Amino acid sequence: MVEPKRIAVIPARGGSKRIPRKNIIDFCGKPLITWTIEAALQSAIFDKVLVSTDDDEIAEISRQCGAAVPFLRRTAADDMSPVSLATLDALDQLAEKSKENVDIVTQLMPNCPLRTALDIIAASRHFDATQTDFQLSCVQYSLANPFWAVTLDAEGHPSALFPDAFKSRSQDLPKLYCPTGAIWMARSEPLKKAATFYGPGHRFFELSWRAAIDIDTEEDLALAKAVAQQPLAK
Numbered sequence: 001m002v003e004p005k006r007i008a009v010i011p012a013r014g015g016s017k018r019i020p021r022k023n024i025i026d027f028c029g030k031p032l033i034t035w036t037i038e039a040a041l042q043s044a045i046f047d048k049v050l051v052s053t054d055d056d057e058i059a060e061i062s063r064q065c066g067a068a069v070p071f072l073r074r075t076a077a078d079d080m081s082p083v084s085l086a087t088l089d090a091l092d093q094l095a096e097k098s099k100e101n102v103d104i105v106t107q108l109m110p111n112c113p114l115r116t117a118l119d120i121i122a123a124s125r126h127f128d129a130t131q132t133d134f135q136l137s138c139v140q141y142s143l144a145n146p147f148w149a150v151t152l153d154a155e156g157h158p159s160a161l162f163p164d165a166f167k168s169r170s171q172d173l174p175k176l177y178c179p180t181g182a183i184w185m186a187r188s189e190p191l192k193k194a195a196t197f198y199g200p201g202h203r204f205f206e207l208s209w210r211a212a213i214d215i216d217t218e219e220d221l222a223l224a225k226a227v228a229q230q231p232l233a234k
Contacts (some may be wrong), residue, residue: 004103005049006124007094008040010067010111011086014055018217023053023110024061025221028228032215033058035113035168037065042117048108052090069224070097071225083107083181093187107197109138109181110216114228119211122181127207133190134202139212146176177204180212 012033016022024031033051040049051062051069054088059069075081075089087107104127107119115137127135147165150158162167165173184197185203193201210232214226 006046006099006104006106007050007102008046008106008108009041009087009090010036010049010051010062010108010110011073011090012053012082013073013086014053014058014061019215019221022215024058027113027221027223030146031061031065032113033062033110034065036105036108036115037062037067039117039120040106040108041066043082043120043124043138044117048100050090050094053085070094082196083109084191090197092194096186099213103222105186105188105191107184107186108169109214112180112182112211112213113215114213114224115182115207115211116232119207120183123185123205125230127185130179130203132203133187134194134197134199134203135185136197136202137180137183137207137212138204139180139207141176141178141208145170145173147173150195172200177206179204180207180214182212195228 010033012023023033027035033081035049037049040046041143049067051059051067052073053059053062053069054176059072062069067090071093073089074093075085089103091102091105094102123135123137147162149161151161152158186197186199193199210227213227215221215224
């Protein structure tokens with residue numbers, strides 16, 4: 001049986017606003033994007049680890065880390081475009097420039113530095129076993145009970161989002177999960193057709209809380225650095 005061709009696409013634009021130059025800031029002694037590139041390479045499941053960027057400095061750092069950057073991103077480099085569009089553009093450019101056809105694409109966000117090669121391998125095995133077209137990583141809510149979420153009016157009066165849940169013990173409520181951008185996988189043709197990883201029949205694959213940490217703010221960055229200093233649980 002012919003093995004499917006797999007590539008990893010790491011979308012890393014240069015114009016991040018909440019943390020300027022976020023994708024290449026120092027994270028525990030290395031540029032942030034390095035952690036994702038190294039995890040992808042160490043997983044040894046990809047035919048190519050490709051960084052999609054609009055930024056020359058990010059491109060050069062990525063090449064030094066062992067990733068391929070055969071072109072700069074030509075679209076979806078603003079902070080409004082869905083990141084999936086950057087991944088789709090990378091697939092199109094790859095096909096145009098090298099005539100490479102890809103069977104399975106894995107999108108790895110560089111602001112999730114604590115996802116490991118083992119996490120990527122586990123996600124890939126689950127993707128193959130379920131024979132799905134779309135798989136997104138998720139994490140179980142654990143720091144707070146989302147069933148007790150409320151909105152507040154201007155005077156601070158709460159309105160419960162799940163009013164019936166207040167009548168139940170927390171241990172009797174179902175588990176809830178949140179998507180994380182750590183590891184998203186799709187078959188390339190269905191992805192091109194749907195133009196999103198949230199395509200028909202998409203599934204979730206649960207990651208540990210540590211692997212799912214997503215850095216968007218300075219507070220996230222401080223938390224991720226603190227967690228990175230702690231040894232992995234055995």
